[in-house]
Amino acid sequence: MSRAFTHDHPDILQLEADAIDARPGAILLKHSPFFPGGGGQLADRGTLKWSGGELPVTGLERDARGLWHLVPGDSLISGKVMLEVEPAFRAMMCELHTLAHVINALVYTRFGGALLTGAQLNADGTFRVDFDLPGADNEALRALEAPLTDIIRQDLAVSAALMPHAEAQAIPGLFRSKAVAPPVGEDGLVRIVEILGLDRQACGGTHLMSTGQSRPARIVKIDNKGRQNRRIKVAI
Numbered sequence: 001m002s003r004a005f006t007h008d009h010p011d012i013l014q015l016e017a018d019a020i021d022a023r024p025g026a027i028l029l030k031h032s033p034f035f036p037g038g039g040g041q042l043a044d045r046g047t048l049k050w051s052g053g054e055l056p057v058t059g060l061e062r063d064a065r066g067l068w069h070l071v072p073g074d075s076l077i078s079g080k081v082m083l084e085v086e087p088a089f090r091a092m093m094c095e096l097h098t099l100a101h102v103i104n105a106l107v108y109t110r111f112g113g114a115l116l117t118g119a120q121l122n123a124d125g126t127f128r129v130d131f132d133l134p135g136a137d138n139e140a141l142r143a144l145e146a147p148l149t150d151i152i153r154q155d156l157a158v159s160a161a162l163m164p165h166a167e168a169q170a171i172p173g174l175f176r177s178k179a180v181a182p183p184v185g186e187d188g189l190v191r192i193v194e195i196l197g198l199d200r201q202a203c204g205g206t207h208l209m210s211t212g213q214s215r216p217a218r219i220v221k222i223d224n225k226g227r228q229n230r231r232i233k234v235a236i
């Protein structure tokens with residue numbers, strides 16, 4: 001898999017591109033500003049414009065050559081297209097995703113290295129993260145709202161860098177999920193996302209530039225999911 005455009009150009013939300021393949025209702029582009037979804041983060045929303053009109057992008061599918069953009073109906077799109085990612089939706093996904101890292105870091109450090117077993121960001125401004133936490137005190141988990149609020153207030157910088165996969169595997173704690181493995185590029189590199197002074201972990205998603213860009217967040221619910229798992233639900 002080639003490097004994701006969103007990794008190298010997280011701020012570019014509009015791009016003109018040439019079709020490299022098409023079928024009715026779908027067009028393949030080598031580069032795209034759309035995040036295709038993954039790791040619990042929803043795919044970007046937005047539009048595709050070409051000489052024949054404008055349509056919403058309703059789905060994204062990776063293949064070895066690039067990213068298929070699905071549109072309603074059976075239009076056969078060719079030539080140059082203009083891709084436009086919806087900024088407000090992307091910004092909210094970045095916000096939720098960054099907060100999910102903060103919760104993940106707090107649970108990992110304060111609850112004995114507990115690993116993530118599931119994550120889902122939602123379009124309604126909430127997300128849930130599940131952890132392998134048998135016997136955890138739910139009130140102690142709910143109390144993480146105070147350090148979460150403090151980390152937003154501290155406005156810690158968020159950055160990303162690439163590292164050889166084998167090197168990353170040798171560093172304890174960089175792979176934090178039992179459920180999802182972050183993508184490894186065909187160059188053998190994996191992306192490490194750092195919240196300065198708080199956390200480093202492998203991740204392929206999109207994030208804020210600093211924690212202070214987030215709105216205040218609340219822990220709205222703790223659920224037991226079976227004997228092993230606790231689910232933390234957060235809302236902005």
Ligand SMILES: [Zn+2]
Nearest residue numbers: 097193203205
């Ligand atoms: Zn992430």
